[in-house]
Amino acid sequence: xxxxxxxxxxxxxxxxxxxxxxxxxxxxxxxxxxxxxxxxxxxxxxxxxxxxxxxxxxxxxxxxxxxxxxxxxxxxxxxxxxxxxxxxxxxxxxxxxxxxxxxxxxxxx
Amino acid sequence: xxxxxxxxxxxxxxxxxxxxxxxxxxxxxxxxxxxxxxxxxxxxxxxxxxxxxxxxxxxxxxxxxxxxxxxxxxxxxxxxxxxxxxxxxxxxxxxxxxxxxxxxxxxxxxxxxx
Numbered sequence: 001x002x003x004x005x006x007x008x009x010x011x012x013x014x015x016x017x018x019x020x021x022x023x024x025x026x027x028x029x030x031x032x033x034x035x036x037x038x039x040x041x042x043x044x045x046x047x048x049x050x051x052x053x054x055x056x057x058x059x060x061x062x063x064x065x066x067x068x069x070x071x072x073x074x075x076x077x078x079x080x081x082x083x084x085x086x087x088x089x090x091x092x093x094x095x096x097x098x099x100x101x102x103x104x105x106x107x108x109x
Numbered sequence: 110x111x112x113x114x115x116x117x118x119x120x121x122x123x124x125x126x127x128x129x130x131x132x133x134x135x136x137x138x139x140x141x142x143x144x145x146x147x148x149x150x151x152x153x154x155x156x157x158x159x160x161x162x163x164x165x166x167x168x169x170x171x172x173x174x175x176x177x178x179x180x181x182x183x184x185x186x187x188x189x190x191x192x193x194x195x196x197x198x199x200x201x202x203x204x205x206x207x208x209x210x211x212x213x214x215x216x217x218x219x220x221x222x223x
Contacts, residue, residue: 004151031209042199042214043152050209087151095207096167099151 002026006088006100012078013108020073020086020103028093032064032071035087037102043087046073075105083107112136113215115200121221122190130185130218132200138213140206141183143167143175145196146217152199158183159206190222 004024012018024032031050035043049055049064049071061074073086085102092098116131134141139160144152154167158177172194174186183202187194198218203210 008149033211042216044214045211048209048211089151091209095209096154096157097152097212099153101149101151 002092002098004088004090004098004100006086006103008101009104009106011106011108012075014078014080016078017074017076018078018105020075020088020105022071022073022088022100024069024071024088024090024098024100026069026090026092026098029066030091030093030095032062033089033091033097034062034071034073035089037085037087039084046086078107080107080109113200113202113213115198115215115218117218118216119219119221121223122187124191124222125189128187128190128220130187130198130200130220132183132185132215133181134183134200134202134213134215135181136202136204136213137180138202138204139180140203140210141177142201142203142212143173143183143185144199144201145169146199147196155185155198157206190220192222194220195222196220 006022034046037043047062054063059076087102088100089097113134142157143155156175158164161180200215201212203212
C-alpha cells in the first residue's frame with residue numbers, strides 16, 4: 001500500500017533552524033513535494049526532489065533519500081512569517097499526489 | 110484574473126441541496142484537480158481532468174461530479190449534499206498531466222453542510 005507520515009506539530013524559536021521530517025511508503029515514486037500553507041490560505045509550492053540529496057533554495061532546503069523513503073524540509077533563520085503548516089506529498093506511479101496531513105509549525109519570539 | 114479563482118469563498122448549505130463549486134484558471138493549464146482538506150487528514154483527490162473534455166475519479170469521488178467543457182473551467186457539483194461533505198475544497202491546476210509539473214492551488218471554498 002501507500003502511506004505518508006509527518007509530525008502533527010512542531011515549535012521553534014525565531015532565528016533558529018528547524019527540520020520537518022516526512023516518511024513515505026509506495027511502490028511507484030515520481031518525486032517528493034513540499035508545500036507551505038498559511039492558515040486559511042491555499043498551499044503554495046516550496047520544493048521538489050526526485051533524486052537523492054539536498055536541494056537548497058534560500059533559507060529553505062529539502063532532502064530526499066529514496067532508499068529510506070525519507071525526506072526533510074530544513075528552514076533556517078526562522079522568521080515569524082514562517083508560522084504555517086508544511087505539507088509533504090509524494091507523486092505516485094500514476095502521477096497523482098499523495099499528501100501527508102501536514103506539520104503545523106509554531107514560531108515563538 | 111491571475112491564477113486560479115474559486116467561488117464561493119464560503120457557503121452554508123442544508124443537507125439534500127445541490128451545490129456547484131466553481132473554479133476558473135487563466136494559465137491555460139491542461140490539467141485540473143479538485144481536493145478536499147479535512148482536519149487531521151491530508152489533501153484528498155476527488156476528481157481530476159487531464160485535458161478539456163476528459164475527467165477521472167480520484168481517491169474520494171462518491172457524491173461528487175465534475176465537467177470540463179473548456180480549458181479554463183472545472184466546476185465541482187454535489188448532487189445532494191450530506192454533512193460528511195463539510196470540508197474545505199481546493200481546486201488546483203498544472204501545465205500538463207502525467208508529469209511532475211507543480212500544481213497551483215486556488216484560494217479554496219469552505220463548505221458547511223447542516
